[in-house]
Amino acid sequence: MTDLPAAPRSAEEAFAGRRRHLGQRIQHLVHRHPWASPLSILVVAVAVFSVLSPQFGTPGNLSLVVQQSAVVAAVAAAQALVLISGGIDLSVGALMVLTTLVAARLSAEAGIPGPLALLLGGLLGATLGAVNGTLAAVFRLNPFVVTLGTWSVFAALVTLVSGGVGIDGGSMDPFLTWTGASIVIGGFTITVGMVVVAVLYALLGYALLMTAWGRHVFAVGDDAEASRLVAIRITRVRFGVYVVVGVILTVAGWVLMGRTGGASPQTGLSVNLDSITAAVIGGTSLAGGRGSIMGAVIGSVLVTVFRNGLFLAGVDVLYQNLAVGVLTIVAVGLDQWIKKVRT
């Protein structure tokens, strides 16, 4: 019995089974998992710096690097969320500081218990986020310009609420600075703040990747018109994102209070640029529709690794700035290349 010739493959099957060269394979991998490239850079960087200076790879130093990136990582998660939805939020620093100052004052002066004060701070954060959302999503003003404006408004409110003076951790409920508490496991110092940020990432990651809301956020950022045609309420989605950002920033502020041991109007106001850098390095596109929360934490740790590693290697400070700049440019360039996924 002669073998029948194999049935001809359909065009679809032929296309799916085509051979891709290495460049296209990498392009596809990174398109599906935007955090893959920053993760590989991070692994290489940690290896290189550990070789350059023995103090870098010690558990103590590595714990410090993570502690130093914790606050920016939390803010970068919020920023990544907004970027994915097609917006941007430049008021993040001032919003974060304002909510923490209010929570701190409520606890220190009105004697409100810590968890409740933080909750009220979160409500304020949601309200301030709603202000951003109203301007950017409902009135459809340019989010870049509008959040630049709200940054100034919130920063002014910070000065108004604080009178320029910080509130010491000792005068408020210890719960508010609990994020600074730590335990040492095998030489690694783990702070409550790190755990909080990890939980935040898990929740946000789940919401973005496993829920309908998350799908809608990606869709709205990717192609607003197409989203509208499939009956996604784009205004609601965008507005909701800004409100969620406000709540996330209150959590970030809580982590900051643990680190500084109090609420200070001096620190954190200009974390906006760092959060955008971290999000972009982590694979989130400035154009919206593509990004990774996981990437945002990798991005913030990567920046701190570079600064810390270069310092310990005895390299002049100007090269730290250079390195972060090059990293950002490479990330944006990579972003453009990934967008070209065609074949």
Next chain:
Amino acid sequence: MPLHPSSGSRRLLTRLTALACTAGLALGLAACAPAASDDDTIKIALVGVDVTNPYFLKMSDDAKAKAEELGVDLTVQTTTTAQGAEVESQQIESAVASGAQAILVVPISPDIVPAIEKARDAGVLVLAVDNPTDPVDAVDMSYITGNRAVGTQLGAWVAAKLDGEKAVIAMLDVFSDQVFPVDVDRDQGFLTGMGIDLADPGLNADEAPDGQYDGGDYTIVCNQATGATQDGGRTAMENCLSANPAINVVYTINEPAAFGAYQALEAAGKTEGVIVATFDGSCAGVEAMKRGEVTVDAQTYPGKMTALAIEAAVEYIKNGTKPSPSEGETYFNTGSSIVTDQAVDGVDSITTDEAAELCF
């Protein structure tokens, strides 16, 4: 189903509403601005204070008090270190345009000198407070702490305190990528006081990493930027401790940086036998000294700077008397004291109790 036929006109309406609101807000704010004062009231502007820092807050508060006492119309403009010379120059120009007869400025960088020159050409008296301009005579007079002299006293105290022990030093400055007069004067003054060779007295971080100080050997572990904030101080100290855990002398540019540095020391369990040296002498700093967190503090008097400057400005505007410097100096030295509860021979100091009377 038609695709939102009115979306175009609705967008236009939204945009117009936003525009109208902004215009209304701007007009409302303009209307709320204080009415122009009559020609007899002297107008003075204070420019460049970062009121989130208690030091500058004191400067601003005492300036306002003195202005009220003398019946002067004072406007205060804030700048943060991050905003820089651009913003400060604009503030100087707008002060001149608003009719100020004298401007008190906290110079943020030498780049504001052109704006100062324009102001002086327009007949406005310009006085520097907190730190000098570069060159010093770009302004009519400066009311500053002699930062280099004070730094030297602080360094001399540390050298005497160490008494021959090896000094493993962490230098926590404001910037690592700019030359800022207060930063350089305090840092280089401190090292001079310790007897360490300076290489270039106009630059930080160029000293030999190992060598001899006035009592023995030294190692400078790091020169880190703190941005003069507490969080910056903490991160800087953490990095320095990673580089060399045996640090026993911490030089900090101001109290917020010192508080952050102490936090890092505490978290690393390394507070024993470490000298934390700083500047400011605020009441918070004096309390930190009593708790043992700061070892020695150079107390400065920011309130005096602006108060004296305003008095001098009023004298000049009313009577034409030019402001004069301290004897033998190009500036008016508003003074400083070394505060510590551990007095050493050869360096004058006051106790924390005495400092508590004078603090801000």
